[in-house]
Structure formats: structure tokens, C-alpha cells
Amino acid sequence: MANADKTRGIAAITDMKPKPLTDALQTAALAADVTIALALAHLDGPLPDAMRYAVSGGKALRAFLVMEGARLHGFDGTQSAPAAAAIEALHAYSLVHDDLPCMDDDDLRRGQPTVHKKWDEAIAVLAGDALQTLAFELVTQTDCAIKDRLILSTTLAQAAGIRGMVGGQAMDIAAETADTPLTLDQIITLQKGKTGALISWSAMAGPRMAGKTDDPMQTYGDCLGLAFQIADDALDIEGNADEVGKAVGKDAAAGKATFVSLLGLDGAKTRAAQLVAEACDALSVYGDDADTLRDAARFVIDRKK
Amino acid sequence: MANADKTRGIAAITDMKPKPLTDALQTAALAADVTIALALAHLDGPLPDAMRYAVSGGKALRAFLVMEGARLHGFDGTQSAPAAAAIEALHAYSLVHDDLPCMDDDDLRRGQPTVHKKWDEAIAVLAGDALQTLAFELVTQTDCAIKDRLILSTTLAQAAGIRGMVGGQAMDIAAETADTPLTLDQIITLQKGKTGALISWSAMAGPRMAGKTDDPMQTYGDCLGLAFQIADDALDIEGNADEVGKAVGKDAAAGKATFVSLLGLDGAKTRAAQLVAEACDALSVYGDDADTLRDAARFVIDRKK
Numbered sequence: 276m277a278n279a280d281k282t283r284g285i286a287a288i289t290d291m292k293p294k295p296l297t298d299a300l301q302t303a304a305l306a307a308d309v310t311i312a313l314a315l316a317h318l319d320g321p322l323p324d325a326m327r328y329a330v331s332g333g334k335a336l337r338a339f340l341v342m343e344g345a346r347l348h349g350f351d352g353t354q355s356a357p358a359a360a361a362i363e364a365l366h367a368y369s370l371v372h373d374d375l376p377c378m379d380d381d382d383l384r385r386g387q388p389t390v391h392k393k394w395d396e397a398i399a400v401l402a403g404d405a406l407q408t409l410a411f412e413l414v415t416q417t418d419c420a421i422k423d424r425l426i427l428s429t430t431l432a433q434a435a436g437i438r439g440m441v442g443g444q445a446m447d448i449a450a451e452t453a454d455t456p457l458t459l460d461q462i463i464t465l466q467k468g469k470t471g472a473l474i475s476w477s478a479m480a481g482p483r484m485a486g487k488t489d490d491p492m493q494t495y496g497d498c499l500g501l502a503f504q505i506a507d508d509a510l511d512i513e514g515n516a517d518e519v520g521k522a523v524g525k526d527a528a529a530g531k532a533t534f535v536s537l538l539g540l541d542g543a544k545t546r547a548a549q550l551v552a553e554a555c556d557a558l559s560v561y562g563d564d565a566d567t568l569r570d571a572a573r574f575v576i577d578r579k580k
Numbered sequence: 581m582a583n584a585d586k587t588r589g590i591a592a593i594t595d596m597k598p599k600p601l602t603d604a605l606q607t608a609a610l611a612a613d614v615t616i617a618l619a620l621a622h623l624d625g626p627l628p629d630a631m632r633y634a635v636s637g638g639k640a641l642r643a644f645l646v647m648e649g650a651r652l653h654g655f656d657g658t659q660s661a662p663a664a665a666a667i668e669a670l671h672a673y674s675l676v677h678d679d680l681p682c683m684d685d686d687d688l689r690r691g692q693p694t695v696h697k698k699w700d701e702a703i704a705v706l707a708g709d710a711l712q713t714l715a716f717e718l719v720t721q722t723d724c725a726i727k728d729r730l731i732l733s734t735t736l737a738q739a740a741g742i743r744g745m746v747g748g749q750a751m752d753i754a755a756e757t758a759d760t761p762l763t764l765d766q767i768i769t770l771q772k773g774k775t776g777a778l779i780s781w782s783a784m785a786g787p788r789m790a791g792k793t794d795d796p797m798q799t800y801g802d803c804l805g806l807a808f809q810i811a812d813d814a815l816d817i818e819g820n821a822d823e824v825g826k827a828v829g830k831d832a833a834a835g836k837a838t839f840v841s842l843l844g845l846d847g848a849k850t851r852a853a854q855l856v857a858e859a860c861d862a863l864s865v866y867g868d869d870a871d872t873l874r875d876a877a878r879f880v881i882d883r884k885k
Contacts, residue, residue: 403709429721449626
């Protein structure tokens with residue numbers, strides 16, 4: 276990024292007006308990247324390099340959700356950036372470990388070699404570990420009331436842990452060797468953990484910064500998370516590996532039950548569209564100010580990667 | 581443990597009087613075990629089983645340090661148990677990942693098969709991941725002022741992350757393939773991260789619960805951590821695998837520089853004894869009430885496992 280673009284990018288982080296989706300995603304990615312770069316400043320060697328590599332090049336959807344939810348509750352991007360960076364670090368850790376040979380054994384992520392291919396498995400294990408730790412360090416630095424920072428920390432751990440994301444990953448691994456494919460209800464439970472928990476946390480981070488325990492962003496996040504996973508399953512069938520940036524067709528090859536195998540491709544797309552409509556409707560209380568979030572919901576099911 | 585013993589054990593958790601070291605270590609282990617068992621209640625399957633397995637059977641030295649430091653600052657064991665359980669979960673995660681084939685490749689830990697030997701590598705990666713997450717969930721539940729809970733969380737992440745424990749682990753891995761063995765100063769830096777950071781955090785947890793940022797427990801913890809590592813290096817030479825509960829002689833076989841290879845066995849023991857004396861002296865402000873901590877410091881260099 277040229278310096279003039281960076282200056283505009285940093286100004287965009289503090290801007291409280293709604294932005295077009297592409298700009299808002301770029302701003303969220305910049306805010307997360309800068310925060311993580313500062314946290315890793317003056318560190319050399321393969322481990323910090325692998326950490327920086329693992330957090331780069333993503334869509335920054337989760338950071339965007341944090342920052343948009345925060346903006347709707349009166350917090351600018353400098354205030355929400357630590358929470359946005361935390362969720363990106365946590366998401367990156369989960370991808371690095373998920374790609375390991377003993378897990379999904381993937382060579383390609385975001386169109387680049389996975390961390391264990393570029394370095395080695397030991398670095399991939401440690402980089403993932405340190406990214407998770409970094410997430411819990413960063414989230415405590417979110418610029419809101421101390422009691423709300425603590426709630427962000429606790430809920431992030433709940434979303435990431437055995438009753439959330441890692442629990443979903445374990446269900447996914449168990450399903451691969453099970454005698455019978457999962458039912459739709461079981462896949463929904465698995466998804467709520469594996470991908471849904473972090474997306475829902477991201478959506479609720481802004482309201483929680485404002486001391487709220489309940490908010491329409493909860494419904495928005497829950498619907499968006501499910502729609503996201505359905506779209507991911509469809510991309511595994513329809514996508515092009517070069518465009519998606521990772522291997523495709525793996526689920527079908529493994530005979531895994533997915534939203535697509537259970538609902539059919541059209542049925543799955545109809546379900547995803549209904550969820551996006553529900554997500555958008557939930558935001559009515561925020562009026563036009565939530566239009567970027569509505570665009571994001573539509574983007575999630577239309578994306579090509 | 582029989583029910584009568586459990587009842588006595590639970591009474592011991594709330595007791596504010598100093599205990600003999602063996603009782604205090606048992607009480608700390610019980611407090612951490614019960615807290616973790618409750619956090620994992622109603623969870624079935626290999627992942628929660630592996631998590632419970634990984635946290636069992638340790639010395640609970642770090643939980644003990646948390647609870648003794650808390651007791652000296654007026655907090656009973658029910659108040660400090662979440663922080664004590666958090667550090668044991670975090671320590672257990674680091675051991676599970678450290679034992680992986682791509683890391684130290686160990687088959688034996690605490691006299692039992694390591695997690696990847698008893699289950700598989702995927703479960704070991706996920707169990708370690710979920711134990712780290714659990715640590716950050718539990719630490720936020722420590723029974724002290726909200727602002728001090730947040731400081732416990734942030735400092736735990738700093739101690740565990742790339743500028744602490746994981747940074748030390750990365751230095752350790754790099755040293756194994758380096759052309760020249762590490763110097764004494766480099767080994768001290770490595771140790772301060774790899775084992776020292778969690779021990780120092782444990783020692784400072786009690787003072788931090790009381791809102792203190794500076795305390796003699798810092799010197800105690802720093803000296804104890806270094807003495808602990810020197811004793812570990814000596815056990816790798818002198819210990820018996822059955823008694824130690826893990827493989828021994830690995831460092832010498834790998835030609836790794838250790839405190840023992842650099843100072844000699846006698847020199848290393850003299851250094852450890854000096855550190856223990858310094859740790860004990862630091863506690864003078866606490867008088868007899870810190871005698872259990874003094875016994876712990878002596879135990880650390882006299883232990884056979």
C-alpha cells in the first residue's frame with residue numbers, strides 16, 4: 276500500500292460515517308494488521324514471521340463485524356481495533372492448526388502455501404499457539420469500560436473453546452470416521468461451533484463494548500454464521516481452487532455430509548438466502564446506518580472465495 | 581480419593597492457615613482439578629477426556645504458587661482457584677503440544693502415555709488448543725476486583741505468548757539446529773520464557789489479585805523459575821525415567837547446551853541452591869507465614885521428578 280493510501284486508510288479507521296462494504300473491509304483489515312504488527316514489533320525469526328504471514332491476506336470479515344458493530348454503538352475504529360485484531364488472530368490460529376497434516380492436511384490457504392509447508396510443523400504448531408495467546412492479550416486492550424473488556428475476554432474464550440469452535444472441530448473430525456453421515460441438525464450444531472461461534476462473537480463485540488448483553492446483532496451474527504458455512508459448502512462444490520485460494524471438492528471426495536449433500540445445491544442456496552434476509556431484517560432498529568452490514572450479509576453468500 | 585478425604589480437602593481450600601508443603605500441594609491440585617472438572621462438566625468424547633487426562637497427575641506447583649501468594653494477600657482458595665486452575669490448564673496445554681512428534685516427540689509424560697500416543701495427533705493438537713482457551717476463560721473468573729481480573733488476564737497472555745513461554749520454546753527449537761551451542765546468557769533468556777514466565781506469573785497472581793504491581797513474590801518467582809530449570813537439567817542427567825515420569829538423557833544425547841553442560845553438575849547445583857536462598861530471603865516481609873513457600877523453593881531443587 277502506498278503511503279498516501281495508508282494515510283487515507285488510517286483516517287478511515289476513525290471515521291464514524293458508514294462506508295461502502297469494500298472500503299469497510301479494507302479498513303478493518305488495515306486496523307487489524309496495524310494492531311498485530313505493533314504487538315509483534317521488534318520480533319525477528321521464523322515464529323513471528325509465520326504469525327504475521329498467517330494473519331495476512333484474509334477477508335477480515337470478522338474484524339469488519341467487530342468494527343461495524345462497535346461503530347453502531349458509538350465506538351470508532353481505534354477503540355475497537357484491539358478486539359478486531361484479536362478475532363483475526365484467533366481465526367488465523369484456527370486455520371494454521373486446521374491445515375496441519377494430522378488435521379485437514381492442506382497445502383494451500385488464501386492462495387499461498389500453508390504455514391507448515393512454508394516453514395515446518397513445529398513452527399505451525401507454535402505460531403498457532405502464539406496467535407491464540409495474542410488474541411487474548413489484544414482483546415483485553417479494547418478501548419471500553421474495564422467490566423466490558425472482561426466480558427469480551429470471557430465470551431471470546433467461550434466462543435473459541437471446547438463449547439464453541441474447538442468443540443465443533445472435534446465433531447467434524449469425529450464425523451469423518453463415523454459409520455453414518457451426520458443429520459442436518461447435527462451439522463447445524465457442528466457449524467454453530469466450528470464457524471458460527473467466532474462470527475457471532477464478532478457481531479456481538481460492539482454491543483458488548485457498550486455494556487449490552489442482548490442486541491439484534493446476535494440474531495444477525497447467528498444467521499450470518501450459518502449462511503457463511505452453507506456458502507462455504509457450496510464453494511467446495513462449485514468453486515475453482517485458484518479463485519477460492521484453497522483445495523476444493525474435498526468434502527464430496529470424502530463422502531462427508533454437508534449442507535449441500537443434505538439440501539441439494541439449490542436447496543442450500545435457498546436456505547442461505549433466507550438466512551441472509553433474516554440477518555438483514557434483524558438490523559431494522561439501526562436503519563440505514565446498518566446498510567454496510569446488510570451488504571456484508573449478501574456478500575457472504577455471493578463470494579467466490 | 582475417598583469421600584472423607586474429599587471433604588477434608590475442600591475444607592482445606594478455604595483454610596487461611598499455612599499448611600505443610602505436601603498438604604498445600606495436594607490442596608492446590610484438588611482446587612485446580614475441581615475447577616477444571618466443573619468447567620468440563622457434561623462433556624463427553626475423546627477431546628474432553630484428553631483435556632482431563634492432560635491436566636491430571638502433575639505436581640500442581642504453579643497452582644500452589646497462585647494459592648499461596650493469594651493466601652498471603654488475604655484471599656482464600658475458593659477465590660484463587662480459577663487462577664490456579666487457569667495456570668494448570670495453560671501448563672498442561674504447553675506439555676501436550678511440546679510432546680507432539682513434530683516437537684519433542686515424547687511418548688511418556690508424568691509416567692503415562694502422552695496424549696498423542698493415547699489418542700492421536702489431531703486430538704493432541706485440539707486438546708492443547710482447548711486447554712489454552714480454557715485457561716483464558718477461567719482466569720477471568722478469579723474472585724477479585726474486576727480491574728485486577730483484567731490485569732491477571734493480560735499478564736497471563738504476556739507470560740504465555742511469543743514474548744514469554746512460546747518465545748522460549750521457539751528459541752529452544754532453533755538452538756537444536758544451530759551450529760554453535762547457546763551461551764549461559766542465552767540459556768537464561770530462553771529459560772525465562774520457556775519455564776520462568778509461567779512460574780513468575782503464578783507467584784505474582786496473588787499480589788495482583790490484591791491490586792499490587794510490585795511485590796517480593798516477583799523476585800521469589802523469578803529465582804524459583806530459574807532454579808526449577810537448573811534442577812530439570814540436572815534430573816535429565818541424574819534422574820531415572822521411571823521416577824521422573826518422562827524420558828531422560830535427551831539433552832546430552834542431542835549435544836544441547838544446558839545449565840549442567842555449561843556449569844558442570846556441581847556448579848549447576850550450587851547455582852540452584854544460591855537462587856533458592858535468594859528466593860527465600862525475598863519473602864522476609866511475610867515472616868513465618870511464607871514458610872510453605874520457602875519449603876517449596878527447597879523442594880524444587882531436591883525433587884526426583
